[in-house]
Amino acid sequence: MADQEAIPDLDASSKQLMDEIALFQLREKAMTVTELMNLAHIASPATLHRKFTQLLDLGLVDAVFKDRNRRTKYVLLTADGQAYYKAIERAFEQAQKSVSEALGFRALSRPHPA
DSSP: OOSGGGSOOOOHHHHHHHHHHHHHHHTTOOEEHHHHHTOTTTOOHHHHHHHHHHHHHHTSEEEEEETTEEEEEEEEEOHHHHHHHHHHHHHHHHHHHHHHHHTTOOOOOOOOOO
16 A cells, blocks of 8 residues: 555445554554454444455454464554555645645644654
8 A cells, every 4th residue: 555546435334444544653552353242333243244254355454363262353554554544645635735725824843753
């Protein structure tokens, strides 16, 4: 996922699902498949399962076991899933810069985390 064109065109519920998974990871936790299927505020369990399968097929998330525990599967963003958010960030920054320049504002620089 090298550039903005590589951002997959996800529907709203898929984006929400990705966001929930990413938020878990930001909190240094891993979402279980069971927790994912209980996200009723996003969609029905059947729809969640279908969207989860699509995200798996796109390579944006992965379902993995932790250590020897074979009863619980955890959902994590893949490198492509993380790149998805970085590509969105770059696209947003470019759009913000373009709008600022078009309106005659001087761009404010902010330090980027390493």
